[in-house]
Amino acid sequence: MSLHESVRQCMSQHFNLPVESITADATLNDxxxxxxxxxELVCVLKEELHLNLSEADVVVSPDSTFDQAVQAVQVAASAGSVPVAQWTAPA
Incomplete structure (x- = not known):
């Protein structure tokens, strides 16, 4: 499962959002x-996906799209101990 799909699943489960509403161009505000x-999302991702993230490192705003938010998570995680290129979804 890709990081995009994993983040989408986490958002859907923890914020009761229909998966189909979480599109690449949907803003977090939308x-x-x-x-x-x-x-809270960053905390969930840290726990669920075992990513080394800091809330301060994931720079997003309500106007950020889902795709931009995932890119911010990738950048922050890559700076940590788990390079996204080697990341795989937990079993």
Missing amino acids: LGMDSLAMV
């Missing part, structure tokens, strides 16, 4: 996510 939800 998905009903405020700044607190974005911090």
Whole structure:
């Protein structure tokens, strides 16, 4: 499973969003996510996907698209101990 799909699944499960509504160009605001939800999302991703992330390292805003948010997670995770190029979904 790709990082995009894993993030999409986490968002769907933890924020009760239909998977089909989480498209590449949907903004976080469109998905009903405020700044607190974005911090919560980073915490969820750290736990669920075992990524080494810091809330301060994932720079997104309510106007960020889902695709931009995933790219921010990739950049932050790559700076940590788990290079995204070697990342695979947990079993």
